[in-house]
Amino acid sequence: MSTVLHLVTRLRPGGHGGTLWPTLMALADGQLMQQVLPLAAGAGALQAARLLSPESVQLLPVPAIRAVATALRRVLDAPAPPQALHLHGLPALLSARHVLQGRPRAPMPLFLHQCSRVLAQRLLQGMPERSVFLVGPDRVDPLAAAPLPGAVDAAFFSQPLIADTVPRIVTAATGDPQADEEIAQAFAELAVMLSGIQAARQPAFAWIGPVPGPVRALLLAAQVKLQEIALAQAPARARALAQAWIYLAPDVAGRGADRLAEAMAVGLACVAAPAPAYRLQIIDALSGELHARRADLLQALARLLESDALRLAMGRAARLRARHQHGHHRFRASLLLAHGLSPLPVLRHEAGHATPAVPGAPASPG
Numbered sequence: 001m002s003t004v005l006h007l008v009t010r011l012r013p014g015g016h017g018g019t020l021w022p023t024l025m026a027l028a029d030g031q032l033m034q035q036v037l038p039l040a041a042g043a044g045a046l047q048a049a050r051l052l053s054p055e056s057v058q059l060l061p062v063p064a065i066r067a068v069a070t071a072l073r074r075v076l077d078a079p080a081p082p083q084a085l086h087l088h089g090l091p092a093l094l095s096a097r098h099v100l101q102g103r104p105r106a107p108m109p110l111f112l113h114q115c116s117r118v119l120a121q122r123l124l125q126g127m128p129e130r131s132v133f134l135v136g137p138d139r140v141d142p143l144a145a146a147p148l149p150g151a152v153d154a155a156f157f158s159q160p161l162i163a164d165t166v167p168r169i170v171t172a173a174t175g176d177p178q179a180d181e182e183i184a185q186a187f188a189e190l191a192v193m194l195s196g197i198q199a200a201r202q203p204a205f206a207w208i209g210p211v212p213g214p215v216r217a218l219l220l221a222a223q224v225k226l227q228e229i230a231l232a233q234a235p236a237r238a239r240a241l242a243q244a245w246i247y248l249a250p251d252v253a254g255r256g257a258d259r260l261a262e263a264m265a266v267g268l269a270c271v272a273a274p275a276p277a278y279r280l281q282i283i284d285a286l287s288g289e290l291h292a293r294r295a296d297l298l299q300a301l302a303r304l305l306e307s308d309a310l311r312l313a314m315g316r317a318a319r320l321r322a323r324h325q326h327g328h329h330r331f332r333a334s335l336l337l338a339h340g341l342s343p344l345p346v347l348r349h350e351a352g353h354a355t356p357a358v359p360g361a362p363a364s365p366g
Contacts, residue, residue, distance in 0.1 A: 009089030011041035028054035156265035173209030179255035188222035
């Protein structure tokens, strides 16, 4: 049976950077066999690891660090080589790099724990092409993909929508003055253009968050309401979002990805420019709409204003998408997805249903 191999810099409670033990437990729930090859581990650490590890985890201690390369080659050359290799810490990454260089390309993906994107790209130059994932404390992402925003505050997921008879289209400040100026410029232009279109429901426009000096006059001239709420006040910003009908992320640079994630978590229908950062979050025509042309953006806003059913359905899909990407289950969900497992049974198990993950079940990334 194929296994997952972990090359660990130092075996200790909590693992390197706190990701070893959560990974072992999540993959054990996914019914994967695992082997742990530590570069260094005392007798006490090995005994503790045996007590803490699930039954499906096998420890492979070596007598000295110089024997690690030989042990790693032996495992990689076995008739059933590992289906994935996890590297915990920089010494483990360097040891694996030494062994893997010059070997023929294999489909085995690499999982780099607590390693920066820049360092990973530098150290893996010249190595055979493999699928490479970065494992952080809260999620797992492909090295080749643009990084997603981090965790979204639970206040946004728990905030119900607040029914308002006045249609409102909102956007939000990022806290970066240059980014906010770009977002405000595009938002104000669209507000003016949409107000000139005769529609059954004329919307109001609002800006949520701090208002940088150069942006204030621009927004007020476009008759955009200013809801000045500090970025640290997540519950208040969540309530302000919940009063809106639609969230608009109009900047072509995609610099408001964090705020878009929060709007999706609240359950707002979202319309955005097709920036790479926004494409990672929105499934076009399902959990939001992506449009490059201003005319198409305006038409999408008009459709969502006119159809309550479409707007609410898109908002529900956006919230589900945000929960998968940014909710508190995101570490296990993204880890299992990266190993070709469906995360849904494990998430049900965590919610109180004892059903393990199913290998080979259909799963879509992210």
